[in-house]
Amino acid sequence: xxxxxxxxxxxxxxxxxxxxxxxxxxxxxxxxxxxxxxxxxxxxxxxxxxxxxxxxxxxxxxxxxxxxxxxxxxxxxxxxxxxxxxxxxxxxxxxxxxxxxxxxxxxxxxxxxxxxxxxxxxxxxxxxxxxxxxxxxxxxxxxxxxxxxxxxxxxxxxxxxxxxxxxxxxxxxxxxxxxxxxxxxxxxxxxxxxxxxxxxxxxxxxxxxxxxxxxxxxxxxxxxxxxxxxxxxxxxxxxxxxxxxxxxxxxxxxxxxxxxxxxxxxxxxxxxxxxxxxxxxxxxxxxxxxxxxxxxxxxxxxxxxxxxxxxxxxxxxxxxxxxxxxxxxxxxxxxxxxxxxxxxxxxxxxxxxxxxxxxxxxxxxxxxxxxxxxxxxxxxxxxxxxxxxxxxxxxxxxxxxxxxxxxxxxxxxxxxxxxxxxxxxxxxxxxxxxxxxxxxxxxxxxxxxxxxxxxxxxxxxxxxxxxxxxxxxxxxxxxxxxxxxxxxxx
Numbered sequence: 001x002x003x004x005x006x007x008x009x010x011x012x013x014x015x016x017x018x019x020x021x022x023x024x025x026x027x028x029x030x031x032x033x034x035x036x037x038x039x040x041x042x043x044x045x046x047x048x049x050x051x052x053x054x055x056x057x058x059x060x061x062x063x064x065x066x067x068x069x070x071x072x073x074x075x076x077x078x079x080x081x082x083x084x085x086x087x088x089x090x091x092x093x094x095x096x097x098x099x100x101x102x103x104x105x106x107x108x109x110x111x112x113x114x115x116x117x118x119x120x121x122x123x124x125x126x127x128x129x130x131x132x133x134x135x136x137x138x139x140x141x142x143x144x145x146x147x148x149x150x151x152x153x154x155x156x157x158x159x160x161x162x163x164x165x166x167x168x169x170x171x172x173x174x175x176x177x178x179x180x181x182x183x184x185x186x187x188x189x190x191x192x193x194x195x196x197x198x199x200x201x202x203x204x205x206x207x208x209x210x211x212x213x214x215x216x217x218x219x220x221x222x223x224x225x226x227x228x229x230x231x232x233x234x235x236x237x238x239x240x241x242x243x244x245x246x247x248x249x250x251x252x253x254x255x256x257x258x259x260x261x262x263x264x265x266x267x268x269x270x271x272x273x274x275x276x277x278x279x280x281x282x283x284x285x286x287x288x289x290x291x292x293x294x295x296x297x298x299x300x301x302x303x304x305x306x307x308x309x310x311x312x313x314x315x316x317x318x319x320x321x322x323x324x325x326x327x328x329x330x331x332x333x334x335x336x337x338x339x340x341x342x343x344x345x346x347x348x349x350x351x352x353x354x355x356x357x358x359x360x361x362x363x364x365x366x367x368x369x370x371x372x373x374x375x376x377x378x379x380x381x382x383x384x385x386x387x388x389x390x391x392x393x394x395x396x397x398x399x400x401x402x403x404x405x406x407x408x409x410x411x412x413x414x415x416x417x418x419x420x421x422x423x424x425x426x427x428x429x430x431x432x433x434x435x436x437x438x439x440x441x442x443x444x445x446x447x448x449x450x451x452x453x454x455x456x457x458x459x460x461x462x463x464x465x466x467x468x469x470x471x472x473x474x475x476x477x478x479x480x481x482x483x484x485x486x487x488x489x490x
């Protein structure tokens with residue numbers, strides 16, 4: 001089925017009293033360059049959302065079957081035997097012999113029907129709920145993936161995982177509030193790298209049939225549903241439709257505010273708290289309970305980073321002013337600015353090294369290594385297993401490093417530090433500059449108002465990681481060889 005003016009918002013006209021909304025939505029669709037029978041559905045930067053009216057769902061499972069038929073060619077084919085991984089006890093995840101499992105999310109089942117019985121007006125009511133990825137507006141899986149394998153498509157709002165670059169570290173599942181992505185071991189890039197020591201397969205989840213949707217087709221689950229449970233269209237139109245329906249029916253919405261907002265809205269005749277009480281969340285079975293915005297601190301952390309250079313310059317100016325002032329105790333207690341500057345420089349170097357080491361450590365903990373290699377089990381280092389904790393610390397240390405750098409620069413400009421950068425010091429500064437710039441790109445990516453293309457996301461992530469590792473290796477090598485970055489003037 002092509003995305004025509006008539007069928008683009010499938011089921012919009014089936015709800016009583018929604019004729020006007022349907023017509024307006026069709027007009028909007030007709031005005032979208034990306035909505036046509038011949039062109040792509042994803043050529044315009046418009047986020048698309050789906051509305052699932054679960055009161056209509058009869059639990060027939062045709063959406064599940066349609067998903068399998070449409071995406072079967074993308075299901076993983078594991079190479080056996082699976083690699084024996086290090087350290088001993090590292091578990092793989094193999095669903096290749098359980099492809100028929102359809103009561104939970106798996107690498108071979110990206111959509112399942114969850115059935116619950118709730119009370120409504122004193123009578124039992126059976127509800128059937130299609131469950132899949134909610135496609136968050138600010139997805140932590142895409143923001144925090146260390147390889148850029150998970151990304152949000154800026155033209156559609158679809159969150160996808162690139163099976164060609166994913167290493168299966170499962171960080172996306174850990175940071176997802178619903179733990180939706182599922183892993184299949186024995187497939188993917190890690191087999192060609194270090195299958196024993198790095199990676200564990202590929203993560204899979206619903207991407208709203210991104211490959212076919214980009215060529216003008218509806219997602220399979222939307223297309224095949226006989227009850228027209230799902231409606232898809234521009235997010236603002238679908239949200240307006242969902243809110244109108246909820247108001248008219250006295251119904252409830254899920255996905256509008258959960259995790260800061262998603263591109264999947266559920267419409268229910270009963271509170272979702274009632275559904276959550278009856279549902280049994282677990283592995284592959286996401287909750288219907290309340291979910292906080294996992295990326296809520298991104299804005300505050302970004303403002304802290306932006307303020308760090310100003311704080312460093314202000315600190316340098318204050319330091320210069322204080323160094324130029326005489327002590328008041330006696331005429332003989334005049335402070336030597338150069339002596340103070342030398343002491344300040346020595347302390348600054350030590351602080352800089354300490355912050356840089358901690359920054360590198362927390363950056364490494366953003367990779368899924370703390371749990372795999374037992375770092376999180378070491379007393380005092382349990383926090384390393386929490387990606388959000390290490391991320392916040394990493395942000396804070398990055399801000400401190402920027403402040404120290406601009407403080408140092410301020411002292412140099414004001415003539416309070418004698419010396420110059422050596423050749424290797426300039427090299428290190430250049431590499432550090434690339435790390436800082438790519439880091440700022442990663443920071444920008446975490447903001448809800450900014451979305452990179454998948455290619456840009458991967459590029460920024462790999463540049464940041466690669467040059468950070470290069471900087472660490474370079475500093476260690478030069479330290480061993482005794483090559484300093486700064487040479488004091490005689």
